[in-house]
Amino acid sequence: MSPQLIANIVVLAAIYALVSAGYVLVYRVSHVLNLAHGELMMIGAYILVATAGLFSGNPILALLLAAVSGLVMGLVVYAVLMRWLTGEAVLAAVLVTIALGILLRGLSILIWTTQQFYPAAIFGWRNPPVHILPGVQISVASLAIVALTIIVYAALFLFLQFTAWGVRMRAAGQNPLLAEQRGIRLHAVYALAWGLSTFTASLAGMLLSLDSGVESTMATIGLKAFPAALVGGLDSLFGALVGALIVAAAEIAAIQFVNPLLSDVVPFLVLLLVLAVRPWGLFGSREQLDRV
Amino acid sequence: MTNVPQAAPLLAIDDLRVAYHRVAVALHGVTLRVMPQTIVALVGNNGAGKTTALRAISGFIGVDDARVIGGSIRFAGRRIENEPPHANTARGIVLVPERDKVFPNLTVAENLTVAATRRASSAERRRLDELVFALFPALAPLRARLAGLLSGGERQMLAFGSAIVCKPELLLVDELSLGLAPVVVDDLARRVRAIRRELGITVLLVEQNVGVALAIADYGYVIESGHVVLEGPAGELRGRPEIQQFYLGLATGNQVRRYRALRERPANGPGDRRQ
Amino acid sequence: MKDAGSSDLALFGTPARRIRLAVALVALLLLPFVASPFLLDLANQVLLAVIGALALMLLTGFAGLISLGTAGLLGAGAYTVGVLVREAAAAFWVTLPAAALLGAILGLVFGLPSLRLRGLYLAISTLGLHFVVVYLGGEYEAREALSTGVMIDPPSIGRFSLTSDIGWYFVLLAFAALALLISVNLKRSRTGRAWRALRERDVVAEALGIDVHRFKLLAFVVSATMTSVAGALFAYYRNFVSIDAFSLYLTVQYVAMIIIGGMGSIPGALLGAAFVMLFPYAIEAAAGFLPSRFGNVVFALDYAAFGVVMILFLLLEPAGLMGIWHRIRAAFAARRATSAPKSAPGSASGSAPGSAP
Numbered sequence: 021m022s023p024q025l026i027a028n029i030v031v032l033a034a035i036y037a038l039v040s041a042g043y044v045l046v047y048r049v050s051h052v053l054n055l056a057h058g059e060l061m062m063i064g065a066y067i068l069v070a071t072a073g074l075f076s077g078n079p080i081l082a083l084l085l086a087a088v089s090g091l092v093m094g095l096v097v098y099a100v101l102m103r104w105l106t107g108e109a110v111l112a113a114v115l116v117t118i119a120l121g122i123l124l125r126g127l128s129i130l131i132w133t134t135q136q137f138y139p140a141a142i143f144g145w146r147n148p149p150v151h152i153l154p155g156v157q158i159s160v161a162s163l164a165i166v167a168l169t170i171i172v173y174a175a176l177f178l179f180l181q182f183t184a185w186g187v188r189m190r191a192a193g194q195n196p197l198l199a200e201q202r203g204i205r206l207h208a209v210y211a212l213a214w215g216l217s218t219f220t221a222s223l224a225g226m227l228l229s230l231d232s233g234v235e236s237t238m239a240t241i242g243l244k245a246f247p248a249a250l251v252g253g254l255d256s257l258f259g260a261l262v263g264a265l266i267v268a269a270a271e272i273a274a275i276q277f278v279n280p281l282l283s284d285v286v287p288f289l290v291l292l293l294v295l296a297v298r299p300w301g302l303f304g305s306r307e308q309l310d311r312v
Numbered sequence: 313m314t315n316v317p318q319a320a321p322l323l324a325i326d327d328l329r330v331a332y333h334r335v336a337v338a339l340h341g342v343t344l345r346v347m348p349q350t351i352v353a354l355v356g357n358n359g360a361g362k363t364t365a366l367r368a369i370s371g372f373i374g375v376d377d378a379r380v381i382g383g384s385i386r387f388a389g390r391r392i393e394n395e396p397p398h399a400n401t402a403r404g405i406v407l408v409p410e411r412d413k414v415f416p417n418l419t420v421a422e423n424l425t426v427a428a429t430r431r432a433s434s435a436e437r438r439r440l441d442e443l444v445f446a447l448f449p450a451l452a453p454l455r456a457r458l459a460g461l462l463s464g465g466e467r468q469m470l471a472f473g474s475a476i477v478c479k480p481e482l483l484l485v486d487e488l489s490l491g492l493a494p495v496v497v498d499d500l501a502r503r504v505r506a507i508r509r510e511l512g513i514t515v516l517l518v519e520q521n522v523g524v525a526l527a528i529a530d531y532g533y534v535i536e537s538g539h540v541v542l543e544g545p546a547g548e549l550r551g552r553p554e555i556q557q558f559y560l561g562l563a564t565g566n567q568v569r570r571y572r573a574l575r576e577r578p579a580n581g582p583g584d585r586r587q
Numbered sequence: 588m589k590d591a592g593s594s595d596l597a598l599f600g601t602p603a604r605r606i607r608l609a610v611a612l613v614a615l616l617l618l619p620f621v622a623s624p625f626l627l628d629l630a631n632q633v634l635l636a637v638i639g640a641l642a643l644m645l646l647t648g649f650a651g652l653i654s655l656g657t658a659g660l661l662g663a664g665a666y667t668v669g670v671l672v673r674e675a676a677a678a679f680w681v682t683l684p685a686a687a688l689l690g691a692i693l694g695l696v697f698g699l700p701s702l703r704l705r706g707l708y709l710a711i712s713t714l715g716l717h718f719v720v721v722y723l724g725g726e727y728e729a730r731e732a733l734s735t736g737v738m739i740d741p742p743s744i745g746r747f748s749l750t751s752d753i754g755w756y757f758v759l760l761a762f763a764a765l766a767l768l769i770s771v772n773l774k775r776s777r778t779g780r781a782w783r784a785l786r787e788r789d790v791v792a793e794a795l796g797i798d799v800h801r802f803k804l805l806a807f808v809v810s811a812t813m814t815s816v817a818g819a820l821f822a823y824y825r826n827f828v829s830i831d832a833f834s835l836y837l838t839v840q841y842v843a844m845i846i847i848g849g850m851g852s853i854p855g856a857l858l859g860a861a862f863v864m865l866f867p868y869a870i871e872a873a874a875g876f877l878p879s880r881f882g883n884v885v886f887a888l889d890y891a892a893f894g895v896v897m898i899l900f901l902l903l904e905p906a907g908l909m910g911i912w913h914r915i916r917a918a919f920a921a922r923r924a925t926s927a928p929k930s931a932p933g934s935a936s937g938s939a940p941g942s943a944p
């Protein structure tokens with residue numbers, strides 16, 4: 021395998037990892053599989069298009085505004101939709117996310133049409149390839165994605181491991197009833213999980229759109245990142261990271277050596293393989309299975 | 313009311329009725345009082361409704377599909393039926409549950425951190441943690457251990473500890489002795505008394521082991537099939553022949569298995585009373 | 588014999604219900620002769636959808652297993668027909684059983700994870716199924732250089748071939764009726780009760796002595812077989828197969844059918860199928876009144892409106908259209924019950940005071 025191929029794998033893995041962090045967060049805390057995650061990521065990218073249009077002279081402000089909107093988006097989704105399903109069967113909650121996904125898809129086309137947008141062009145940024153090693157080049161935006169993924173994962177790890185609210189999120193995921201009995205407001209914890217989830221998804225969407233633009237098909241990336249989350253085990257962030265690497269490697273290898281058409285199906289083939297051998301994922305906990 | 317209360321009760325439950333899934337009524341009108349700084353025991357057989365009563369006080373969540381359908385629960389004069397558990401914990405009602413009493417995938421220290429204590433500065437949090445380790449010194453060396461790996465006794469101590477970090481005024485304890493060796497139970501019982509004495513915390517204790525319960529409680533209620541069938545000061549209850557016969561295992565024969573059956577037979581005849 | 592008679596009775600219920608059923612049946616049989624070609628095509632689409640909706644209802648509504656594989660299974664059935672017709676000029680009495688068989692095999696293979704996994708993981712493995720089918724279909728189209736999909740001749744016996752929409756109507760009606768019969772019987776049987784127990788909770792079902800694995804797999808196989816056959820019929824009806832027709836949105840539509848119709852209800856599946864198939868036309872009609880800017884993206888409007896309707900049902904009326912129907916009936920019954928004692932003496936005297944003319 022050439023170094024360039026490895027670099028491509030790392031970039032793709034970073035994208036998948038950044039996106040799948042949101043799946044893991046929401047799942048781990050509230051046991052809801054958010055099938056609208058890809059669409060929420062796409063909306064995050066479109067919001068950047070909007071803020072870039074408003075503040076084309078001030079990219080930092082536009083980026084900050086879009087990032088904050090990403091956080092607010094999750095809080096709103098929780099408060100308006102998911103909140104009413106707390107304590108209901110998980111089935112209903114998952115179905116609602118499917119409905120939300122289709123709604124967001126429709127809305128985004130109504131608002132932004134099917135045309136492709138380039139927020140980077142609005143800022144007047146170019147996205148030149150850089151040589152990180154002799155013979156290995158990746159775009160600046162891709163580098164930023166890798167860096168951001170590392171930062172986001174480190175921050176999430178520290179947050180979940182060492183802050184009281186992080187510990188509470190983990191606790192609520194394990195035993196919501198006991199969490200409530202220890203004074204934790206489940207609604208607050210769930211809303212926070214949704215907020216962080218769409219925040220990281222928006223960051224991914226924003227950077228992807230800076231790299232290669234955004235159009236109505238971006239949501240598919242969210243769907244493809246999903247196997248990465250599951251391969252690692254839905255309740256483990258570290259697992260999501262490793263899962264993303266495995267899926268990205270398989271996908272790039274398949275595109276390179278077998279057939280480019282395989283791109284969409286490979287993540288799911290990897291997933292099916294893992295499900296057959298280790299249904300709880302590579303790093304997930306076995307008892308987690310019972311809750312799904 | 314035969315015993316005139318000297319002070320206002322901390323917890324006053326009147327004619328409490330609770331149903332699961334809207335139809336299965338588990339409590340049929342329970343009335344009880346818990347005076348400040350006392351230890352009250354609620355005893356009864358399996359399925360009598362003890363856990364249900366404590367859960368009703370501490371609050372149900374959606375998945376329980378349970379509701380208070382009648383009567384009232386007053387805590388410090390305020391009505392709290394059907395409030396969510398976190399709100400009651402914030403009021404100072406904290407439960408040590410029967411099962412799933414700790415977070416198994418969190419460490420001992422994290423199990424204490426989790427509690428969202430009302431109005432507590434970080435200094436006070438530290439003081440509360442220290443208090444827990446002072447009350448239960450056995451936990452101190454286990455701080456970094458996953459709670460799922462603790463022994464039954466250690467787990468119960470941790471459950472008490474994490475409840476105490478919530479700064480309870482009223483501590484609800486579901487099955488202090490379940491699955492624990494007699495020595496451990498004695499030790500825990502002493503600590504419950506210490507918690508009441510030194511921290512001024514009121515305790516409502518549910519037990520199947522009537523001997524243990526009446527040994528540490530000031531006042532006791534006996535509950536059967538969702539009804540309170542007997543109540544009185546603990547010492548007095550201990551001396552009652554029915555209690556000795558049915559709950560303390562001193563029965564000579566076993567023609568009558570339930571206290572209510574004994575009590576009702578002369579009054580109601582063989583026909584069962586319909587609820 | 589006696590048994591069959593009593594289950595017949597159970598199926599059709601009271602005499603009043605039997606009469607209503609007979610009226611509905613006559614209406615269904617007469618419909619194609621009065622409907623316009625457009626309406627007839629719509630009716631045929633609804634009948635096709637009914638089969639898939641019933642299949643999904645069995646799986647999700649009865650057994651509580653989420654599947655996102657409907658579009659994939661429809662595609663698998665359609666492609667079985669497409670490939671067999673193109674490669675071997677196979678007749679429908681080969682292709683339809685082949686589609687059923689493939690459906691059963693796919694149901695078995697993708698249902699296997701459900702033995703070790705629960706609910707949501709299954710949704711994902713079926714999503715995998717979807718992408719596998721789409722890939723294989725796309726690959727086939729690309730290799731054969733078929734830019735517009737596979738053309739399929741109408742099914743024929745001897746010199747007679749099924750081309751008229753009226754003919755199709757009766758064929759599809761028969762298949763939908765068969766699917767309905769299978770569903771009703773399964774629901775009433777031991778299998779149906781086992782599924783209900785499964786849906787409530789695996790552990791409980793196991794404790795009741797239900798062979799959880801067998802019944803889960805059965806749900807999967809039956810559902811997948813029905814769906815695959817529906818896909819095959821779809822291919823014949825449309826005269827062609829293209830992989831573009833089997834998008835995830837199609838799956839969402841089928842999920843919407845069972846949500847909107849009413850989870851766990853067989854009439855709900857029928858209502859839901861009709862609702863979802865008619866919905867786009869309603870949106871199109873409504874779009875005529877909107878600024879032209881939206882006119883170009885009716886499909887997007889469709890998506891958005893669809894999402895909203897699904898969410899509203901899930902949040903406000905989880906029992907779906909059937910729930911609304913029961914509520915209306917209960918309200919009427921209550922009205923009748925309260926008005927009956929008052930109106931009784933009135934009707935005896937001929938004219939009640941205060942009664943509306």
Ligand SMILES: Nc1ncnc2c1ncn2[C@@H]1O[C@H](COP(=O)(O)OP(=O)(O)OP(=O)(O)O)[C@@H](O)[C@H]1O
Nearest residue numbers: 332336338357358359360361362363364365376520
């Ligand atoms: N989630 C539930 N759904 C339906 N019924 C329930 C539920 N939980 C408890 N019950 C019923 O309510 C009644 C009281 O149960 P509860 O758990 O309160 O008894 P208990 O006195 O705590 O018994 P034990 O000593 O065995 O813990 C029982 O008949 C039980 O079957």
Ligand SMILES: [Mg+2]
Nearest residue numbers: 362363364410
């Ligand atoms: Mg109990």
